[in-house]
Amino acid sequence: MAYVSIPNDLSKIKTKLAFNLTSRQLVCFGCGAAVGIPAFLLTRSAIGNSGAMFLMLAVNAGMCADFAIHDTGGGNPHAHIMLTMRPIQQDGAWGAKQKKEYILDPQGKKIYDPKKRQYKCKAIPTTDWNEQTKAEEWRAAWAQLCNRALEQYGHNQRIDHRSYERQGIKQIPTVHLGVAASAMEKRGIRTERGDLNREIEVTNQK
Numbered sequence: 001m002a003y004v005s006i007p008n009d010l011s012k013i014k015t016k017l018a019f020n021l022t023s024r025q026l027v028c029f030g031c032g033a034a035v036g037i038p039a040f041l042l043t044r045s046a047i048g049n050s051g052a053m054f055l056m057l058a059v060n061a062g063m064c065a066d067f068a069i070h071d072t073g074g075g076n077p078h079a080h081i082m083l084t085m086r087p088i089q090q091d092g093a094w095g096a097k098q099k100k101e102y103i104l105d106p107q108g109k110k111i112y113d114p115k116k117r118q119y120k121c122k123a124i125p126t127t128d129w130n131e132q133t134k135a136e137e138w139r140a141a142w143a144q145l146c147n148r149a150l151e152q153y154g155h156n157q158r159i160d161h162r163s164y165e166r167q168g169i170k171q172i173p174t175v176h177l178g179v180a181a182s183a184m185e186k187r188g189i190r191t192e193r194g195d196l197n198r199e200i201e202v203t204n205q206k
Contacts, residue, residue: 058083058138063129076182087127098123136161171204 058065058081066082087095102110103120110119128134139161147158164171174197181191 061129062087062127064088074186083129085127085129096126098125100124172200174200 064084068080069077070080071077086097089095100121101124103122105111112118113120125131143159143161150157150159160167164173175193177185177191177193177197181193184191185194
């Protein structure tokens with residue numbers, strides 16, 4: 001298995017070049033995700049197992065993962081996960097995010113573009129990590145892990161990664177408040193998004 005040296009403090013990287021990659025290669029170097037964590041997972045110390053199992057889904061696929069848990073006691077524990085979008089080669093070097101494939105005519109010959117003065121080609125991803133189906137797959141896996149822990153610790157609540165529409169539930173989903181609006185609502189200041197959510201909650205109760 002190949003290993004890559006990564007600085008402990010990524011915030012100290014100020015130059016345009018990092019990890020022996022050019023600025024062009026660094027484009028879409030990684031992707032990020034934020035997942036909600038039920039409070040009991042932190043208070044009951046279950047996040048250690050569930051979090052590790054979730055990361056294994058990405059690591060087993062060949063990705064590098066940077067995992068950080070945020071819990072300030074404000075009732076919104078969550079985790080930030082950074083995943084690499086480039087594969088690692090056997091010698092430990094970062095691989096290409098995509099490869100070039102020439103477009104061929106019906107006779108199997110390359111097609112020349114006189115305007116660009118080069119043969120026509122298309123970019124083919126070297127991995128499937130950036131496909132939308134992966135987000136669905138990982139969200140489903142996270143829901144399964146959370147529900148397993150909920151059951152283990154005697155909770156009746158369950159989470160579902162699917163939308164209300166996909167679940168067949170005739171309810172209007174609330175909108176995400178965001179950091180600023182959430183802080184204002186906690187201080188008793190009404191916000192546009194907060195008012196919208198209150199209207200939605202009233203409508204759903206009818």
